Amino acid sequence: MxxxxxxxxxxxxxxxxxxxxxxxxxxxxxxxxxxxxxxxxxxxxxxxxxxxxxxxxxxxxxxxxxxxxxxxxxxxxxxxxxxxxxxxxxxxxxxxxxxxxxxxxxxxxxxxxxxxxxxxxxxxxxxxxxxxxIPDNVDNVTAALCEPLAIVTHEVLERGEIGPQDFVAVIGSGPIGILAAFAAKENGASKVAVIDKASGTALRLPTAEKVGADYIFNSDDLDAAKAILDITGGKGADLVVEASGAQGGIDLAVNTVKKLGTITAVGIPSSDRISVRWGDLIKKVATIRFNLSSSYTAWDRALSMMSNTKRxxxxxxxxxxxxxxxxxxxxxxxxxxxxxxxxxx
Ligand SMILES: [Zn+2]
Ligand SMILES: [Zn+2]
CATH class of the missing domain: 3.90.180.10 (Medium-chain alcohol dehydrogenases, catalytic domain)
Structure with a gap:
């Protein structure tokens, strides 16, 4: 073969x-x-x-x-x-x-x-x-999305602990960022914003919108942190999903997370050393949760989402x-x- x-x-x-x-x-x-x-x-x-x-x-x-x-x-x-x-x-x-x-x-x-x-x-x-x-109503090709969907199920639901009303900001619009927006909306997030650079505007950001994102922002075009503060009445995002691994994305996560909010980190940086405004996170009493791979429990949750979604x-x-x-x-x-x-x- x-x-x-x-x-x-x-x-x-x-x-x-x-x-x-x-x-x-x-x-x-x-x-x-x-x-x-x-x-x-x-x-x-x-x-x-x-x-x-x-x-x-x-x-x-x-x-x-x-x-x-x-x-x-x-x-x-x-x-x-x-x-x-x-x-x-x-x-x-x-x-x-x-x-x-x-x-x-x-x-x-x-x-x-x-x-x-x-x-x-x-x-x-x-x-x-x-x-x-695989649930009977999920086709063979869509089912192959289960592994990345289980990763975001773990990071957004299990580690990010989103709940109804939460405002979720997703940074990065690769498959993981897009699926994170989907999973957040499927599980009761009030609004989800997905942010990426201009390179995401042709295909990736519009795809995020199709599967659930309420807002898509091109951070080369506007001040994304300000846009999110404006939407949330100055509060910031309850949960930030950092799926870019880029310095700019990590800066944006720190700027965007609300006081007492959570950043769930899944984007792998291209360099092990990244600068983080630590003092800002202390003043916000923020939580950062790092993630790698998917949990056992995330798989059946991901399959259930695939089976029950209207998206x-x-x-x-x-x-x-x-x-x-x-x-x-x-x-x-x-x-x-x-x-x-x-x-x-
Ligand atoms: Zn993979
Ligand atoms: Zn072991």
């Missing part, structure tokens, strides 16, 4: 190759026929060697599929079940982090798509413990492509000419 493979460490070193069909090796594993697999910012970082991978490895971790074979100890799942999969393969279940329920940040994690072979191909093998059933989430999918066209797809995403791309085998 054909697969998009990172074949060696270093910049680039990605190509479509013929690989062997994976086999079930352990009794708790299932073989899945892949329906769709989303291209994530992580994949672009792997291309540039900015995110660790274990080559040779098939990329792709945001997938949906149907079970075609089950290992001997698998009882909960059967052939024909449509599923999505938490990318938490390799976690130890024994360290303090795992024992406290935070398996998604276990240091032993080796996710499909960078730690073990992933789903930019036809078939993938994973342990059954990480599977979740059309599939609007964020701009590419339905073959892995043979991966170069063009990656280039489009890097150039901002796409929001979420799916590889369909």
């Amino acid at each position: 054909r697969a998009l493979v990172k074949y060696a460490e270093g910049k680039g070193n990605i190509e479509v190759r013929d690989v062997e069909m994976p086999k079930i090796n352990k009794p708790d594993e299932v073989l899945i026929k892949v329906h769709a697999c989303g291209v994530c910012g992580t994949d672009l970082h792997i291309l540039n060697d900015e995110f660790k991978s274990y080559p040779p490895v098939t990329l792709g971790h945001e997938f949906s599929g149907t079970i075609v074979e089950t290992g001997t100890s698998v009882t909960k799942w059967k052939k024909g079940d449509r599923v999505v999969c938490e990318p938490f393969t390799g976690v130890c279940f024994r360290c303090e982090t795992c024992r406290r329920g935070w398996v998604h940040v276990c240091e032993h994690k080796r996710s499909p798509g960078w730690g073990i072979n992933g789903a930019f191909t036809d078939y993938v093998v994973v342990p059954d413990i990480f599977l979740h059933k 059309d989430l599939s609007q964020i999918i701009t590419h339905r492509s073959s892995i043979e066209d991966w170069k063009q797809v990656f280039d489009d995403l890097i150039a901002g000419k796409g929001v979420k791309a799916m590889f369909i085998p």
